[in-house]
Amino acid sequence: MEKIVVEGGVSLKGEIFISGAKNAALPLMAASLLTDQPLCLHHVPALSDVSRMEALLAQHGVDVQKNAAEKTLTLQASIITNTVAPYDIVSKMRACILVLGPLLARCGEAKVSLPGGCAIGIRPLNVHIESLRSLGAEIDIEGGYICAKVSSQGLRGAHIAMPLVTVNGTENVMMAAVLAKGSTIIKNAAKEPEVSDLAHCLNAMGAKISGIGTDTLVIDGVEQLGGTTHAIIPDRIEAATYAVASAITHGDIVLRDVVFDDLFTFWNHLSKAGALIEAMPSAHNPAFSDVRVRMPGEIQGVDMMTEPYPGFPTDIQAQFMALMTLCNGAAMITETIFENRLMHVPELCRMCADITVHKTSTLVRGVKELVGSHVMATDLRASVSLILAGLAAKGTTTVQRIYHIDRGYERVEEKLRQCGAVMERVPTEA
Ligand code: EPU
Numbered sequence: 001m002e003k004i005v006v007e008g009g010v011s012l013k014g015e016i017f018i019s020g021a022k023n024a025a026l027p028l029m030a031a032s033l034l035t036d037q038p039l040c041l042h043h044v045p046a047l048s049d050v051s052r053m054e055a056l057l058a059q060h061g062v063d064v065q066k067n068a069a070e071k072t073l074t075l076q077a078s079i080i081t082n083t084v085a086p087y088d089i090v091s092k093m094r095a096c097i098l099v100l101g102p103l104l105a106r107c108g109e110a111k112v113s114l115p116g117g118c119a120i121g122i123r124p125l126n127v128h129i130e131s132l133r134s135l136g137a138e139i140d141i142e143g144g145y146i147c148a149k150v151s152s153q154g155l156r157g158a159h160i161a162m163p164l165v166t167v168n169g170t171e172n173v174m175m176a177a178v179l180a181k182g183s184t185i186i187k188n189a190a191k192e193p194e195v196s197d198l199a200h201c202l203n204a205m206g207a208k209i210s211g212i213g214t215d216t217l218v219i220d221g222v223e224q225l226g227g228t229t230h231a232i233i234p235d236r237i238e239a240a241t242y243a244v245a246s247a248i249t250h251g252d253i254v255l256r257d258v259v260f261d262d263l264f265t266f267w268n269h270l271s272k273a274g275a276l277i278e279a280m281p282s283a284h285n286p287a288f289s290d291v292r293v294r295m296p297g298e299i300q301g302v303d304m305m306t307e308p309y310p311g312f313p314t315d316i317q318a319q320f321m322a323l324m325t326l327c328n329g330a331a332m333i334t335e336t337i338f339e340n341r342l343m344h345v346p347e348l349c350r351m352c353a354d355i356t357v358h359k360t361s362t363l364v365r366g367v368k369e370l371v372g373s374h375v376m377a378t379d380l381r382a383s384v385s386l387i388l389a390g391l392a393a394k395g396t397t398t399v400q401r402i403y404h405i406d407r408g409y410e411r412v413e414e415k416l417r418q419c420g421a422v423m424e425r426v427p428t429e430a
Contacts, residue, residue: 001400001401001403001427001428002403002413002425002426002427002428003006003388003398003399003400003401003402003425003426003427003428004398004399004402004403004405004413004423004424004425004426005396005397005398005399005423005424005425006387006391006396006397006398006399006421006422006423007372007395007396007422007423008045008047008280008370008372008390008391008392008393008394008397009392009393009394009396010249010391010420010421010422011249011250011251011252011349011380011420012185012245012249012251012252012391012416012419012420012421013252013253013420014248014418014419014420015143015253015254015255015256015290015418015419016242016255016256016415016416016418016419017109017254017256017257017415018019018044018234018235018238018242018253018255018256018257018258019043019045019046019233019234019235019410020043020044020071020231020232020233020234020235021043021045021093021194021197021232021234021236021237021238021239022045022047022049022192022232022235022237022407022408023167023192023194023235023237023315024048024193024194024197024198024235025041025045025047025053025193026049026050026053026095026098026198026319027042027095027168027171027175027195027198027231028041028198028230028232029041029050029053029054029057029073029096029176029202029240030053030057030074030098030099030101030102030171031102031175031198031201031202032062032075032076032077032207033062033077033080033099033103034056034061034077034102034105034106034175034178034202034225035077035104035106035180035205035225035226035227035331036076036077036078036079036180037076037205037225037226037227038074038075038076038227039074039075039076039201039205039227039228039230040071040072040073040074040227040228040230040426041073041075041229041230041231041232041233042070042071042072042076042227042229042230042232042233043071043072043231043233043234044066044073044232045070045071045235045312045410046068046071046410046413047406047407047408047409047410048356048403048406048407049093049095049230049254049387049408050409050415051430052092052093052193052324052381053087053095053096054066054073055089055110056085056090056096057075057077057099058403059081059082059086059089060075060077060082060083060085060099060103061078061079061080061082062073062075062077062080062082063075063076063078063212065078065388072220074129075228076227077106079093080103081410082385083103083107083109083110083111084110084111084114084145085097085099085100085103085110085111085112085113086111086260087113087116087144087145090112090113090114090115091112091113091115091238093115093117093144094115094118094123094168096113096115096141096166097115097128097138097168097169097172098110098111098171098172098175100110100146100148100172100176101128101130101171101172101174101175101176102175102176102407103171104132104137104148104149104150104155104176105155105175105176105177105178105179105180106179107374107376107400108149108150108154109148109150110134110148110149111145111146111147111148112145112146112148113144113146113295114143114144114145114146116144119340119343119378119379119382120338120340120341120343121335121337121340121341122337122339122340123314123338125146125169127162127163127166128166128168128169128172128173128263128423129146131160131162131169131172131173131186131375132148132173133172133209134158134159134160135139135156135157135158135160135173135176135177135180135184135219136150136151136153136154136156136158136342137149137155137176138152138178138201139168139296141397145281152252154181154183155176155177155179155181155221156174156180156181156300157177157180157181157182157183157219157220157221157267158180158184158185159184159185159187159230160185160186160187161188162186162187162188162189163188164188164193165176165188165189165190165215165308165361165409166185166190167195168192168196169190169287169400170186170189170190170217171190171194171198172197172203173186174186174189174195174198174199174209174217174290175198175221177203177219177220177221178202178207178208178209178219178221178222178225179222179223179224180219180221182220182221183194183218183219183220183221183222184217184219184221185216185217185218185219186216186217186284187215187216188215189211189214189215189216189217189324190215190308190309191213191214191215191308191309191310192308192309193233193259193262193309194233194322196212197212197232197233198203199212199217200212200230200362201228201230202225204228204375205225205226205227205228206222206224206225206226207219207222207225208222210228210246222262223230233259233262233334234257234258234259234288234374235264236258236259236262236313237313237315237316237381237408238408238409239255239258239263239291239409240263240266240313240316240319241316241319241388241409241417242415243255243270243275243277243291243293243414244316244319244320244323244388245321245388245391245416245421246269246275246293246294246419247273247274247275247293247294247295247299247323247417248295248322248323248326248388248389248391249295249391249392250294250295250296250297251294251295251419252288252292252293252294253292253293253419254290254291254292255290255291255292255293256282256290257282257284257285257288257290258279258282258287258288258289258290258291259287259288260279260291262284262398263286263315264310265310265311265312265313266312266313266316266320268274269304269312270293270320271303272300272302273299273300273301273324274295274296274298274299274300274321275293275294275295276294276295276299277291278291278292279291282389286312288348297414298327298365299323299324299327299328300326300328300329301324301327301328301329301330301331301364301366302319302324302331303331303332303333304317304324304331304332304334305333305334305336305338306334306337307337308337311408314335314336314337314338314341315318315381316381317333317335317341317381318341318344318381318382318384318385319335319381319384319385319388320333321344321345321355321362321385322344322346322348322385322386322388322389322392323365323388324352324364324366325348325353325355325364325367325368325370325389326366326367326369326370326392327364327366329366329367330363330364330365330366330367331363332361332362332363332364333361333362333364334360334361334362335361335362336360339360340401341360341379341382342357342360343378343379343380344354344360344378344381344386345357345362347376347378347382347386347388348370348373348375348385348389349376350373350375350390351370351371351372351373351375351386351390351393351397352367352368352370352371352373352387353367353370354367361364369393369394370392370393370394371387371394371395371396372390372394372395372396372397372398373398374398374400375390375398375399375400376399376401377398377399377400377401377402377404377405378401378404378408379404380405380407382404382410382430383399383401383402383404383405383407384405384408384412386399387405387412387416387423390427391416391421391423400428402425412429413425
């Protein structure tokens with residue numbers, strides 16, 4: 001095991017190129033199961049979650065060709081040799097559930113392990129299961145597995161009103177519905193940019209999905225899909241994380257290649273907290289922006305509540321809380337998506353933050369300084385919030401169990417070090 005050791009107190013300055021989005025890459029990779037033709041993905045981030053999805057797809061029979069230097073991945077599911085997603089892989093990454101819809105649509109059957117426990121919440125899969133049943137799948141839970149099969153009539157289009165907004169649930173059902181007979185309407189669909197990225201790629205493969213980016217998706221089933229080449233969208237959560245790194249250290253960082261509008265609500269909150277945010281056209285791609293983030297004065301307390309897109313993302317709650325620990329005044333931060341996503345609070349308090357928790361709300365009273373400490377990462381976003389706090393703290397912060405961070409942040413120390421951060425990764429025994 002490894003830990004990251006951060007020396008705080010350096011004002012970060014420089015530029016950071018934003019990687020492809022983890023939460024877009026994973027469903028896009030699962031979409032390769034829908035066709036026997038190659039799906040070539042560009043801008044693929046080098047993350048342990050991506051490697052896990054590669055391993056899962058390979059054991060389903062997908063040919064996985066990786067070009068790490070070019071950040072491309074070519075996936076071809078000429079023949080699916082196995083429709084079982086086993087517990088030992090699924091239990092390590094919940095997003096493995098994303099193979100359920102594609103396997104069912106392509107092969108007429110799938111057996112996918114239930115993922116088991118998760119640090120941030122119970123995370124049931126009832127909406128995935130009920131929605132796939134609406135498309136005609138027969139689903140039982142047996143021995144810890146979701147055992148799904150399609151009746152002789154095959155999957156058929158249906159009107160589905162999702163009882164809550166679920167990102168992977170929308171993606172799973174959309175991937176099943178593209179090959180169903182007839183039309184499917186998904187109401188209360190997730191509008192996250194990653195869902196739209198998947199829908200655009202599926203359309204390029206021959207699917208007929210309209211209403212992309214809205215809460216009503218209309219999917220006209222087609223006989224088959226073909227291959228395509230698709231560039232994964234930039235990771236908005238990574239961009240926001242490094243924006244907080246700049247703000248919390250009173251730095252000056254330019255984030256390269258960002259979809260500015262995907263973070264609308266976050267920029268709003270960061271700007272109310274006192275940050276100066278300037279977006280300029282990217283030199284690489286006219287669809288992207290370069291965003292300069294500075295925090296010249298005091299950090300102001302700003303209340304925040306997480307919500308589905310376009311609200312404030314739950315995946316930036318921990319990072320924003322780290323920023324608020326040093327605010328002038330106080331901030332009420334409420335987590336509404338996951339019932340247990342406040343595990344970073346006691347760790348931040350070990351660094352002398354002043355945070356009171358009431359159920360899923362927190363009152364963060366700003367302190368004059370954070371003090372470096374030994375802290376423990378509990379999940380991906382919690383771990384990066386502790387690094388952010390460590391960058392601003394007085395003295396040395398040691399973040400244990402850093403393997404969480406490699407799930408979602410590509411070369412995190414390298415990117416921060418090139419802006420002046422003093423940090424290194426060392427074996428836990430050292
Ligand atoms: N939910 C149910 N039943 C379901 C599905 C979801 O009750 O059948 C509940 C969940 O328990 C949760 C809420 O609905 O309370 C929303 O969960 P959602 O299904 O949207 O989450 P997800 O699709 O499993 C994705 C991201 C998460 C991100 C959430 C919310 C991926 C691979 N994961 O998870 O990313 O927090 O959407 O935006 O796309 C992360 O990157 O750190 C991360 C956790």
